[in-house]
Amino acid sequence: MDINKEALNQSIRRYLKEVGIKSHQTLESQILAQASKLGEAQTVKVTMILEVEALGLEQRVEGRLTLRGQ
Numbered sequence: 001m002d003i004n005k006e007a008l009n010q011s012i013r014r015y016l017k018e019v020g021i022k023s024h025q026t027l028e029s030q031i032l033a034q035a036s037k038l039g040e041a042q043t044v045k046v047t048m049i050l051e052v053e054a055l056g057l058e059q060r061v062e063g064r065l066t067l068r069g070q
Helices: 005-033
Strands: 043-052 057-066
Touching: 005 043
Parallel strands: none
Antiparallel strands: 043 057
């Protein structure tokens, strides 16, 4: 069975939009609520893990969020 590339692309976009919105809300609310745990840190390390069980795929995306200054 062939995969419909357009349907797949649209589905991925919808999923990533949901991930982006939910992760943004979670990060912002948790960082603001627990700011005292961060002390005077200028940045905080974050890691997102993408897993597709059916493919045996696990992809880590690491980055840093700026808390103070620019």
